[in-house]
Amino acid sequence: MSVETEEADTADPTASPLVHFGREVRLERERLGMPRQELAKAATCGYSLVAKIESGDRIPPREFAEACDRVFPHSNGRFIRLWPLVLRYAFPPWFRRYVELEEKAAVVRMFNPQLLPGLVQTTDYARAVLRTGRPANLEDLVTARIERQRILQREQPARLWLVLNQAVLTHTVGGPDVMRAQLGHLRDLAEDPTHRVQIIADKGRHHGYHSPFGVLSFPEGSDVVHVDGFPRGYLLAEPDDLEKARGAYDLLTAMACPPDESADLIDSTLKDHYS
Incomplete structure (x- = not known):
């Protein structure tokens, strides 16, 4: 973005x-x-x-x-x-519709194989990720990204279900101090009864999914799929696409560690890599 x-x-x-x-x-x-x-x-x-x-x-x-x-x-x-x-209007035109939908979502399901998604990034982690693109307006990008997280803090917060590859935890972004704070924030989300955090443990086998994607669900109306990509992401709303996305997400959650084990994996990563 x-x-x-x-x-x-x-x-x-x-x-x-x-x-x-x-x-x-x-x-x-x-x-x-x-x-x-x-x-x-x-x-x-x-x-x-x-x-x-x-x-x-x-x-x-x-x-x-x-x-x-x-x-x-x-x-x-x-x-x-x-x-x-x-x-x-801080977001590019192609991303504005997604932000509007995200603000209205009751449930947000996300999968990311390499990075924490923007919706759960700390300010320093977001700054380190966005800085890699050498933008002239870095602080605006950071502000816009962090402000999206208010949907998790509103009176009736959106429910987040997050699935990550274990590599996300060990892929150092911004240095050990940044990662300690970021994984601490992820650990807090994992303990929040509103949300679910699951980690796919690295057992030497690739699960076949390499693109970040998410599914937004609403109090009324059909789900919407967002697929992240370069140079831009895109939205999908056709029934066939929704069925495939739900099936893929269900399979990823089945491959992942249960929430309690995932929280333990975050703790062990903090101790082994960033203590």
Whole structure:
């Protein structure tokens, strides 16, 4: 995934949702005669981030939008209402539909043979993964990826079922400190009764699945399959594709260790590789 890189005229508030958001922040701040440093303090961020948000150069975290609604007396929740649109346009057009569906999903099933998927990555792990593509807008990419994880923290969280190859645990991303924190986060998810984490132990035999994919299920309507790939992923909704994806996922869960054994495998990996 990458943030859209289309050139936008930052003097034109209609150029993009990001530019519009930044202009509204600056207008409200200047109307109050508030220095940027004061807004930065209220939003618990740096002066430079406020400047970049106002110029339409950085994606605001949700907490920044919430701070604006607290600080600006007549906003009436405007900034938190604008924020989802800003975030949606942080993703490339081909990925936006998936993000919209993911936000509505009741159950998210994911398989990844090589990396932790973005939905469960820590900030440092995500930064290390995304940095490999040498993007000019790395922090925007990280912000957009981490914000997707709110579906696991909402009042009625999406249920996550995650299947990973054991190699994901030992494939060092960002160094031992990053991996300790990442596997600790994965261990917490494995202990959460809402979610399921299963590891396919490496027994020297390949199971035949090498592409990351996932299945989204909703309170109403049919499932949707997402297949990750290069240079872009794609969505599938045809009944035949859904049946094949469900069958593949069922087979992977059957091959994987049960949840309790998977949690033990995460613990042993932490001890043996990153202690």
